[in-house]
Amino acid sequence: MFDNVNPYTLRTEVFEGMTRYFISFTDGQAILREAEVSRPVYLEFLRFVKTERNLRRWDERHTEQSDLTDESLYDRALHKPKSVEDAAFDSLRNEKLRLAIQDLPEIQRRRFVLYHEFGLTYEQIAEMEGRRKSAICESVLRAEEKIREKIKNLKD
Numbered sequence: 001m002f003d004n005v006n007p008y009t010l011r012t013e014v015f016e017g018m019t020r021y022f023i024s025f026t027d028g029q030a031i032l033r034e035a036e037v038s039r040p041v042y043l044e045f046l047r048f049v050k051t052e053r054n055l056r057r058w059d060e061r062h063t064e065q066s067d068l069t070d071e072s073l074y075d076r077a078l079h080k081p082k083s084v085e086d087a088a089f090d091s092l093r094n095e096k097l098r099l100a101i102q103d104l105p106e107i108q109r110r111r112f113v114l115y116h117e118f119g120l121t122y123e124q125i126a127e128m129e130g131r132r133k134s135a136i137c138e139s140v141l142r143a144e145e146k147i148r149e150k151i152k153n154l155k156d
Contacts, residue, residue, distance in 0.1 A: 100150035108143040
């Protein structure tokens with residue numbers, strides 16, 4: 001975060017109809033120094049001051065102004081972590097699904113995986129295997145039925 005202290009100050013002075021530009025700063029020995037500079041240098045310092053001020057304001061607007069606790073971060077989470085029970089249930093369900101898929105005949109398993117895991121269409125699978133789309137569709141549907149039945153039997 002930026003501090004609110006500039007290491008220098010800018011000032012102008014009009015003398016005999018001419019504007020003079022000055023920059024004041026404290027050197028490394030804590031002695032106040034002032035230097036006269038050209039107008040372009042003065043304008044560059046002035047631009048830098050404005051940029052720094054804008055950055056400071058941006059920083060203030062985007063810095064969290066409240067105390068963050070674990071609870072408040074959890075409430076803001078886009079994807080909240082699962083409870084231990086839910087994670088265990090998901091793991092058990094996934095294992096049952098894996099076993100049911102593994103028990104399918106090889107052709108049905110391959111077609112099921114290509115359709116559900118790789119997102120291929122029935123047409124794409126049919127083209128790969130040199131089969132009709134309807135045969136692939138029927139095979140995937142039978143595989144889904146077998147998986148449902150296998151999972152249902154595993155629950156009992």
